Amino acid sequence: MRGTLSSALVCILLYGILIIPFTTYLRNKPFLEKLGYVPSVTALKSVAADHKEMVAASLVMKVLMYFGGLSEKSQESQVVIPPDYKAMSRLLHGAVKLDPYNMDAYYFAQAFLTWDVKQYKIANDLLIYGMKYRTWDWYLPFFAGFNSAFFLKEYEAAARYYQRAGELSGSDLSRLLAGRYMQESGQTELAINYLSVMMNGEKNPALKKNYQLRLTAFREARRIELARERYREVKGAMPATVEQLVSGGFLSPPPMDPYGGEFYLEADGKVSTTSKYAFAGVKNHKK
């Protein structure tokens, strides 16, 4: 009896010694290892048996947890490794092959494949795939419409997608079809509109924060655009720099890019920022 008790105590003691380095090791495991490798979808489908939807959901959750963890670290100002977008995309693509109805996968892929990775074509292909299944969902054509108009500058396709989104939602989404959005000059407003819709429907804190930042940046850009127009009306010419707008009293307070970049006017008067509306943009610019 005493022997069993002491061996149990020794084991518990060893467990106590082991558990801290063990959890530290797991916490610091390389991200790629954490995200893991997805075996071929065909193999996964076979092994998942009748749990395909659950396996798909768990793949999405894995990506979400991974991304959420990184965002948390960046907020705590820890050293941040850039997210492994390729692995994230691979997992989400695998997820929709298993469950083509999984909205979280499309939604999250749209969130990072466009602004961060600039893979607009891949994003739209994924959305088109989703539209075949989620025939009732207005979000997918809404996303595809935005990608087409804002990133790809394919206004005809964008109009088609927005039309579909408007029909499905039955709301005033069709106002996005307004001509001014479908041209270069309406891009900032289009982005503000899109980001407002996205942010209002978002409950994931990491993503909401992302949208909030981007929305603030675009609202600042819109303020500059409006000041630029007033300047042109008053002075009869385009301003050359943002500073001109600030010093001339057209823009107060001075614009602030939440991504840490600086706003500037391009030769044709278009408002841009050195951050390109992403933290990564600032780093690249500084390099």
Added chain:
Amino acid sequence: MASIILITLKGIFRDRVFQGIMVTALAFLLIPVIASLSMRQVTELSLTLSLSMISFILLLLSVFLGGTSLWKDIERRYTSSVLGLPLSRQRYLLGRFGGTALFVMIAAVVLGAAAFAVVLYSSAIYPPERPVIWSTMGLCILFDALKYILLIAVAFFFSTVSTSFFLPVFGTISIFLAGGVTQQVYEYLRSPASKSLSPVVKQIAAGLYYLLPNFGAFDFKVNAIYGLPLHVEGLLLTLAYFVVYVGILLSISAAIFIRREMR
């Protein structure tokens, strides 16, 4: 035969299997919390997790209860005393099967009720874009239960040919996995992508498709989760398939069991 069904049912309850399920079912309480992590489909995720959990518990029940029921009786020499009574071997086998199937049905109803409660709670807090179709959810659970009753019939078939515990359990698991992909394989064989395969392989695969139970047909999870319409014709055909396939398996099992030498 009714008494054998009752005895089987009582035996399962006596073995505290039901309490085991209830403890496992406590995990249902965690589902709303996990589902709330979803960005756009909390209710759908609640449904996914609930239905998967029911399916998993029923799988364990059917493999272990179905695979060990006859084996345990033979091992305990229970069969020799029971079969001394004026009771045919077929009736004994069918009674055992009926009792186990009934237990799986009861478990499905109880777990289904828990799943309804979980989904009701999730959908009240995070209203889904498309309303939950409760009848589809109920049918999904019912067909899941039927699938596992069919699996019990497979386990009973293996039990009649085997003298050990391993063939019924591992054989049933293998058939379950294979039966879940036969439809996919069959569709692949009919697609142009399979051109490179040799005709012999194709024929063997096609033969297996008709021979093995098609468990994929009983899976209506995607319909229940996303509120997709169910087709009555498909449901009726699946139901008929279930009756006929279980009939074939039980008939063969009974024929083998009659000829089997008991120690």
